[in-house]
Amino acid sequence: MRLLLVEDNIALADQLLPLFKGHGYAIDWLVDGRDAVLAPHDNSFDLAILDLGLPGLDGLKVLECWRSEGLTLPVLILTARDSWAERLEGLRAGADDYLSKPFHPDELLLRVQAVLRRSHGTVNNPRLEVGELALDESRQSVWQSGQEYELTRGEFRLLRCFMLNPGRVLTRMQLNDHLYDGESERDSNVLEVHVSRLRRKLGEQIIETRRGQGYCFLG
Structure with a gap:
């Protein structure tokens, strides 16, 4: 499975990249929302992990662009914003799941597995x-x-x-x-x-x- 991580926090990305690679995922990393908009057109990804507070273009705008273009790429929003209004806004824009920072790495891995299996019509179990x-x-x-x-x-x-x-x-x-x-x-x-x-x-x-x-x- 190939993942797209869009995250401008370098310290967090440095933790997540080896975490996912160690669990058998290929993963690409971008920091700018403008690059993220184009990325799914150039490469085949199974899931995007998308931060909201991105430079260049806000993560929510990135998601809205993807969905307006008809891209069905599953998206897990990963953000420090924790209000219900923002969660609902992200889900309405087409996100498949939402995880607030700080988080436990194991929870992120399990949520990624769950979204991937749902997107393939597979029951989520261990x-x-x-x-x-x-x-x-x-x-x-x-x-x-x-x-x-x-x-x-x-x-x-x-x-x-x-x-x-x-x-x-x-x-x-x-x-x-x-x-x-x-x-x-x-x-x-x-x-x-x-x-x-x-x-x-x-x-x-x-x-x-x-x-x-x-x-x-x-x-």
Whole structure:
């Protein structure tokens, strides 16, 4: 999953970037609201974490621009503003959730998981379950028929993306967008390596190659 963090507090961003990367997310960071307006047009994101008090353009205006353009990108507002009026204003503008500063990092992670699963029509529980597979996000492992399999960070990112999109053909570009953030150098071979390793662990039939299209997770 690839996240967009729009936050001008450098100290907070320095805490959040390793937090999300350590939990298997690719994450891009912006500080200016004007850059944030354009970002979803240039890259594929699964969720935006959006501060309201941004330089250049207020976070609420950024959200309003996204929604007026028809962007359905899930948005979690993260802000020091804590009045009910401002919460309602953000939700009316199209936010999916709202978290006030200060906050506990674990709560932010759980809220991000919940928004992502709702946006994919998946029930929110401690494990993401599809068929006989159960992905444990806290341990970054997967269970199959009572057997737990440890996953590398890349395998975990890829499998989570597949399990949030069962039966859907995902292109190489879409999958690579979930494996890398904007600063990572992309290796043309890495996707195939991760797919091959997941097949060896979970069964060849779990991921189907669609020639000329991409991959499809069958569950």
